[in-house]
Every structure is written in C-alpha cells, then in structure tokens.
Amino acid sequence: MQSSTSLAPVSRPDLKADPDSGARPQGRDAELCPVCGRAGAQEWLRAPDRLHGRRERYTLVRCPACSLVWLSNPPKPSEMPLHYTHAYHKLISAGGENSPGRWGFRKVAIAQYKRGGALLDMGCSSGAFLESMKGEAWKLYGIEMSAETARAAEAKTGARVFVGDIVDAPFGRESFDVITCFDVLEHLYEPRQVLAKVGEWLKPGGIFYVLVPNIDSAEGRVFGSYWAGLELPRHLFHYSPPSLKFLAEAAGLSVVSLETHRNAGVGTCLRYVWDDVFQAVGIRRTPTAYLGAPGLPWRAARKLVRLTILRALLAIAPLAGGGESIHAIFRKS
Ligand SMILES: [Zn+2]
Numbered sequence: 001m002q003s004s005t006s007l008a009p010v011s012r013p014d015l016k017a018d019p020d021s022g023a024r025p026q027g028r029d030a031e032l033c034p035v036c037g038r039a040g041a042q043e044w045l046r047a048p049d050r051l052h053g054r055r056e057r058y059t060l061v062r063c064p065a066c067s068l069v070w071l072s073n074p075p076k077p078s079e080m081p082l083h084y085t086h087a088y089h090k091l092i093s094a095g096g097e098n099s100p101g102r103w104g105f106r107k108v109a110i111a112q113y114k115r116g117g118a119l120l121d122m123g124c125s126s127g128a129f130l131e132s133m134k135g136e137a138w139k140l141y142g143i144e145m146s147a148e149t150a151r152a153a154e155a156k157t158g159a160r161v162f163v164g165d166i167v168d169a170p171f172g173r174e175s176f177d178v179i180t181c182f183d184v185l186e187h188l189y190e191p192r193q194v195l196a197k198v199g200e201w202l203k204p205g206g207i208f209y210v211l212v213p214n215i216d217s218a219e220g221r222v223f224g225s226y227w228a229g230l231e232l233p234r235h236l237f238h239y240s241p242p243s244l245k246f247l248a249e250a251a252g253l254s255v256v257s258l259e260t261h262r263n264a265g266v267g268t269c270l271r272y273v274w275d276d277v278f279q280a281v282g283i284r285r286t287p288t289a290y291l292g293a294p295g296l297p298w299r300a301a302r303k304l305v306r307l308t309i310l311r312a313l314l315a316i317a318p319l320a321g322g323g324e325s326i327h328a329i330f331r332k333s
Pocket of ligand 1: 034035036037038063064065066067068
C-alpha cells in the first residue's frame with residue numbers, strides 16, 4: 001500500500017478493448033505492450049485482491065522488450081469503485097498521508113532543479129503534498145477525481161484543483177515548471193496518454209517527478225503473488241526502472257535521476273502468506289483491510305520485529321533486487 005490518493009484518478013478505458021468484456025478482446029499473443037507496443041507478452045503471475053481477502057484472480061503479463069507488467073483482465077472502469085473501499089481509503093490515510101515528514105525528501109529533490117514557479121500535482125488527493133509546498137515561490141495546481149476531496153485540497157492549500165480525469169484537464173501548453181505524480185500512475189488506465197499530457201503541459205526545461213512501486217524490487221521477487229505492492233486490481237500497471245524510462249522518453253522527456261528506495265512492506269507480505277496457510281486448513285482470517293487499529297501489545301511486538309528481523313532482511317535485500325519504490329525525475333528538453 002503505497003498509494004497516497006483518497007480516490008485514484010481513473011482515466012477512460014483503452015478504446016481498443018471491448019468495453020463490455022472486462023478483458024482485452026484478443027489472445028495473449030496478439031496483446032501488444034501498452035507502453036512499447038511489442039507483442040509476445042508472457043504470463044507473469046496470477047493473484048487475488050489479498051488486501052480485501054477476495055477470491056477473484058487476476059492475471060499479470062510481462063512485456064519481453066521493456067519489462068512492463070500489466071493487468072491482463074482489469075475490471076471495467078465502471079466497476080472500479082467496488083475495489084476502492086472505505087476500508088482501503090482509511091488504511092491509506094492511516095499510512096501517514098498527513099504526516100509532514102513524508103514530504104521532506106520530495107521537497108529537497110525538487111529544490112535541486114526548481115525553486116519556484118507553477119507546480120501541478122496529479123492525483124493530489126486532499127492536498128497534503130501541495131500544502132507542504134505552500135509559499136510565495138509556488139503557484140499550486142492539482143487534479144483529483146473526487147469533488148469533495150478536491151475542495152478540501154483547495155481550502156487547505158490555496159491551489160486550483162481540477163476535478164476529473166487527468167487527460168481531460170484543460171491546462172494550456174507549457175504551463176508548468178514542475179509536475180508531480182506520487183503513487184498514482186500505476187492506478188491509471190492510459191499511462192501513455194497521461195505522459196503525453198505531461199509532455200504538453202511542461203515548460204521547456206520543466207521537470208516531472210514520479211513515484212511508482214517497483215515490480216523488479218527485492219520484495220516483489222521474493223514474495224511474488226504475495227507482494228503487498230501488487231495491490232490488485234487497483235494497480236493496473238507495474239513498472240520497473242526500464243519500463244518507466246521507456247514510457248517517459250516516448251513522451252519526449254529525458255532522465256535526470258532514476259533510483260529505487262526501500263519501502264519495506266514485509267509485514268503485510270508475510271500476513272498474506274499466513275492468510276493462505278490458514279485458508280488451506282479451513283480457517284478464514286480477517287482480511288488486512290478490515291483489521292482495525294492494532295492494540296498496544298501488537299504495536300510493541302511489531303516494533304520488536306522492525307528492530308530485529310526487518311533490519312536483518314533490509315541488510316540482505318539488495319542481493320535480491322532493487323528498492324520497492326521508484327523515484328524518478330525527468331526533464332522536458
Ligand atoms: Zn513493452
């Protein structure tokens with residue numbers, strides 16, 4: 001669970017897909033990579049929505065050329081609200097959306113390239129990041145799907161927030177010095193169209209700062225279908241550093257910085273494994289989304305695990321793969 005949005009901006013479906021099928025209409029061999037356009041996608045894994053303890057299984061496929069992984073049988077956009085439950089939103093908020101410390105690193109990263117101007121946060125939710133950028137140097141804008149959440153963001157930050165799909169926002173060419181997109185891109189149906197908008201809206205020399213989960217991370221490799229970052233079916237696309245780079249370069253952007261950061265979700269991954277172990281012997285545990293706030297003994301036990309097992313796992317994680325979160329900065333030339 002790395003998303004910080006209260007309601008993910010869900011764009012329109014791919015017009016090439018059959019709108020009633022809930023899946024792409026052709027066989028897998030004919031399924032072209034939505035980012036690089038190559039054929040030959042291979043099945044990567046199948047998994048259910050473990051967060052909500054649901055049974056329906058989703059199929060992920062991987063492009064042999066750019067390494068993009070995507071959900072081959074996504075829910076229709078009209079069905080998506082069923083997957084963004086109240087419990088999900090509560091969990092995301094509890095994850096520290098309103099913690100100002102969370103934004104410190106990102107502010108410092110932006111300050112290396114831009115000290116002021118017009119900034120657009122795509123999928124701004126209730127404006128926690130925009131609020132952290134408040135000040136005379138920045139003119140702030142946002143895009144958010146939920147009207148109520150957008151109004152809250154405007155009231156808190158003074159930003160102008162467009163309500164609706166990213167691809168429908170009416171911003172003019174070369175409007176922004178900085179565009180940010182934190183834990184949102186993986187939720188969108190049309191990443192290429194969204195990146196085309198970024199390329200259009202940025203001023204020459206403007207920067208695009210994006211965070212997405214890393215499908216090629218150590219946790220992703222070790223836990224496979226139990227990886228907490230899969231977030232099925234809310235995450236439609238699963239990026240690696242090469243596929244994200246390909247997507248941005250196709251929109252006329254060039255890499256300034258592309259790194260992966262540790263964002264350990266081992267506790268959730270292990271819980272998903274145990275859910276299946278219990279299920280195998282006929283015991284259905286409360287799904288993670290509905291667990292509620294942990295009591296004091298549980299919090300103490302969790303802290304102990306963090307200080308011991310987790311610290312050891314983090315030390316050896318680089319042997320298995322990159323960090324769980326991709327932080328990338330691109331520039332429009
Ligand atoms: Zn590809």
